[in-house]
Amino acid sequence: MPEVIFPGPDGRLEGRYHPQRQNDAPIAIVLHPHPQFGGTMNNKVVYNLHYAFYEMGFTVLRFNFRGVGRSQGEYDQGIGELSDAAAALDYLQSMNTGAKHCWVAGFSFGAWIGMQLLMRRPEITGFISASPPANMYDFSFLAPCPSSGLIINGTADRVAPPADTRTLVGKLQEQKGITITHEELEGADHFFKDPYMEPMIDHVKTYVTRRLTESTR
Template identity: 85%
Template sequence: MPEVIFPGPEGRLEGRYHPQKERDAPIAIVLHPHPQFGGTMNNKVVYNLHYAFFNMGFTVLRFNFRGVGRSQGEYDQGVGELSDAASALDYLQSMNNNSKHCWVAGFSFGAWIGMQLLMRRPEITGFISVAPPANMYDFSFLAPCPSSGLVINGTNDRVAPPADTHSLVNKLHEQKGITITHTEIDGAGHFFETDEYMDTMVGNVSDYVKRRLTETSR
């Protein structure tokens, strides 16, 4: 998979870019967890989400936020990281200007950034939010949430407790014109620690995305 370096707001950003042969393939970016707690684009959840999208026919980009790996800059409390994500989407779109579908997927801190990107970019047609840390960050900016998506978490998540995720999902359910699907994986922790939990999470994501793509192609 090609390593790529592309311009970000604070200098170079390092990514992994996985194109499809079809010029009009859908595109997706995958956002990693918190940079100050060991989050990188090679996080296991992020890596598995990346390949799940690629195996469904998406051209996919995952990348390191500023200050992580070979990406320049330093941690910026989520503000700069949102700008990084916007630059990553710009880069992906510039390479794939025939794509009809654009998705964003994020894990933990990356889910929070992904949901903010959703508010800025009306071309995003769907989102995957894995273990969103609704206990740590304010998600009230999702008013209204502009597109339908999947929120998925484990019932034993001690980093982002399920009760807070339920509150977030319930607020999103009140909004008209979109459908928020919520799936919980029984027994899984924040990082979907076993192969079984990881496979179940990826399977749920794949089923959801395939269903959405089928619906939009009718």
């Protein structure tokens, strides 16, 4: 998979870009967990989400936020990281002008950034939020949430407690015009450590495949 360096708002950003052969393939970006707690684009959840989207026919980009790996800049409390995600999506779209669908997937901190990106970019048609840290960050900006998506978490998550995720889901499900699907994996922790990684990815593939099928009817 080609390594790519593309321009970000605070210097170069490092990514992994996985194109399909079809010019009109859907596109997806995958966002990694908190940079100050070891989060990188090579995180297991991020890596597995990346390949899941590729296997479903998406052209996929994952990248390191500013200050991580070979990406320039410094951690910026989520503000700069949101700008990084927007720059990554710009780059991906510039390489794939024929894409009919655009998705964003994020894990933990990356889920928070991804859902903020939804608010900026109306062309995003779907999202995956894995273990969103609803206890740590304010998600009230999702008013209204502009697109349907899947929120997935584990019942044994001690980093982002399930009760907070359920509260977030409940608020979003009250909104009209979108459908928020919620899956809880019984016994899974924040990181979907084995044996939960495979079932989590299966849920994601089932959800995304159904959405893509519905969009072509």
